[in-house]
Amino acid sequence: MNSIEVSNLTKKFGSFTSVNDISFSVGKGEIFGFLGANGAGKSTTIKMLCGILEPTSGDAMVSGFSISKDPESVKRNIGYMSQKFSLYGDLTVNENLNFFGGIYGLKNERLKERKSWALKISGLENKENTLTSTLSVGYKQRLALGAAVMHEPKIVFLDEPTGGVDPISRRKFWDLIHDISESGTTVFVTTHYLDEAEFCNRIILINAGILIASGSPAELKKEYIDNTVLEITCRETFAVIEKLIPEDFTQSVSAFGNSIHLILKSKFSPQDEELKIIKERIRKLTGDIGEVKIEIIVPSLEDVFLNLLEKRE
Amino acid sequence: MNNAVIIKNISKKFGEVTALDNVSFNIRKNTIFGLVGPDGAGKTTLIRIMCSLLKADNGEIEFTGMNIKKGSRKIKNEIGYLSQKFSLYTDLTVDENIQFIADIHGVTDFNNRRDELLQFTRLKDFRNFQAGKLSGGMKQKLALACTLIYRPKIIFLDEPTTGVDPVSRREFWIILSGLLKDDITIFISTPYMDEAERFNYIVMMNNGHIISEGTPDEIKKALNMSVVEVVCSPVRDAYNILRKIEQADVQMFGDRLNIVFKGMGADETGIESILTENNITVTDIRKKIPSLENVFIELMKSKDT
Known part of the structure; x- marks a missing residue:
């Protein structure tokens, strides 16, 4: 029962x-x-x-x-x-x-x-x-x-x-x-x-x-964020987020402490050529703000939560 | 020269309990300055002393370039204070609450500024709502708008995002960083370490003492540590296994573990083999830039809260 x-x-x-x-x-x-x-x-x-x-x-x-x-x-x-x-x-x-x-x-x-x-x-x-x-x-x-x-x-x-x-x-x-x-x-x-x-x-x-x-938690992540999630660590996170929002590869983007989580529109393997191109475009976009680290990460529930609620606004 | 506030040797006791013990630091103008520490560290006491709501036993607070004489009531118009408790009138509307605070501070032509603030905080559609009917995130934004109506030079925010959901917290932060354009100094305390990453300068307190201060980067560097993050399952079993290794500390973050190494020798291959030997499924493992939460947990570890 x-x-x-x-x-x-x-x-x-x-x-x-x-x-x-x-x-x-x-x-x-x-x-x-x-x-x-x-x-x-x-x-x-x-x-x-x-x-x-x-x-x-x-x-x-x-x-x-x-x-x-x-x-x-x-x-x-x-x-x-x-x-x-x-x-x-x-x-x-x-x-x-x-x-x-x-x-x-x-x-x-x-x-x-x-x-x-x-x-x-x-x-x-x-x-x-x-x-x-x-x-x-x-x-x-x-x-x-x-x-x-x-x-x-x-x-x-x-x-x-x-x-x-x-x-x-x-x-x-x-x-x-x-x-x-x-x-x-x-x-x-x-x-x-x-x-x-x-x-x-x-x-x-x-x-x-x-x-x-x-x-x-595992089911929610699988169901709502199956696409690749990138963590971008750089300065001026809010300014970079503004630049990422209109890009055609962006599904959603949120601030996480001193980094940014970017959910892409498709799922890539780490060696994918298309992913390399996207990473290059992000580096170009961020311009001259110093070191920019870009990595694929496993999404957390906070990613799921933001993705689900921001979509509804 | 560019300091908004100079805090010199502040001490405060409540009976036998020392809440603040000879605390000194400077707050630079037009920055977001953060105060972090566990509960009981003395954060709220310090904020209340700075807002002259509480008298210090010893020490001085100097507001530079603000022409505030000691004990003068004028200070109330130069500083804004957002307390942890919701302090607005729940039976007044959004508009009326702002007007009320404007009146108290002797601001007569507040209409344009009010429209501007309601736009800025995205509360325009709710201006005729009773404050009591707003959600937690909206209440905090209204309290902020009320504080800003009389254009203070410095605002003190005591845990403004506690109890606020992750979406509204982010919105609140975008609003705060927009404020810096208005030449304001923001002093803020928070239990959320991800928020502390965005402060320009941080003072970390524990038991009434400053235990670390600097920019987020400086605070991290001072600890000289490296971190491996591993997403694995079952995560609690992995936690108990890794806790036994001597050269590193393990911190739990939901579905993942952070293994904190003293010095730069983070060893992800070693961690991965320990976990696989113990039949733990590793989904992802990588070196990570230490977060302020990593630092905080390390610094506080010895203290039993």
Whole structure:
């Protein structure tokens, strides 16, 4: 049985359709990535799946309960954590865990056992009496996740859990997500860090309330970027991008840090004569800006995401 | 001579916690200057001190060529500040929010400038929308437009793209680089290392100290490292195998690993044979110019965040 089964879910606010007839399913124990631009309808969908917002039409079964008919049972069987709200800063670590344990109805031995588990996974053993507001964001996020799954829910929803978190803490947080998923809990996660989305078993991408792509990271790359992708490392990236946009070999072009990713209109082998000609043309185009390095690369999910969303603008 | 701001020996304590410890650096005029570091490094504290929203325990901040006397309220019209929290009025429209900020700063003829900014930020079609109804990326652009309405000489942006999707982040950056034409100085902090690659100058902080500074190229060169990037599967198994080798560090980037070697001796053949021996499928392997994220992870490695 699937952990989540969404059928024709729709939410309208007045005349505005926030979520438009989306259907998908999430398998048990999967790490499932839910991606989309700001305003695409992600938060609205999560609120519905958590049983706190009623759909206009359609339905979803979450852990076997209908979100429209039995939202209270849905709430009891899930965990939820977001970057924005998770813990009380003016309570100690111990008090926060007691509070969440209490909400989830944990008592006595079970509470004790789950609390020590949460402390262990967040790396806060022997720091029970620390005021939560004085913890660094990395610790706070891991503690918040621990608190959200204290009652061992079958599904946990993580809404941008790593927003604004530095590269090292983000990596530690994802180690924890893997551990939780391996223990059998389904993880439903949203993120704007596309390197994190690569860790998901499956992904769906929504735009303007409509589902536009779904699959494993590998499937998405194969389906949406089968053509050759070049990485161009040079100075003045934005000026070079402007020059590349109108060229006949360009399918799409985006800035990536100090380099440019250029998706070509066809697929070439590295030794292809036509590819050599394109590389020469790029060098001519960039003109006199110093060293220009051009290489074929394997596209990442961020390439897929940009390609899919920029095409729609 | 060409400095917009000179920061001298700034220190700040909150109780027993030292947020900033004797920090000094200069910000050059008309550049994008970046502040990066892990959470708790002191970035927000420093920005708030620079915007005179918070008093330093020690040290001085000098805004050169701006004629700002210490403690003068005039500074508020010379600098713009975009905080991490959305600070606009959600029940006012886009137009009204900009007008409100213009009024506060005593700008009366703001209509043309407002049209210009709405054009520039591509918010023109949304001018009659309530700010609360805008998406995250649009809200940030509106906050930026509000800041620019009174033509400040320097703007401070505290993590403006946190929570903003990859498409909108890129759009925001194009807008920022366009601003430099207006003779503005931009001071920005971000947790996104790919964005930091575009700063003209970077100060990297940790625990209230500067740990590295320079242009992105200088910061990378100072670490003297070389990087091999490998796309392989299963990537977690590969990560655990490569972690055991002594001469290099392994960093995970989604579906790929970056193997960081001290010095210039990056050894891709060695890496490839270790992986194949362990039944890992290698899709792509190449030497790569180190990224700022590589550098950041190396510099922070010892610190437990």
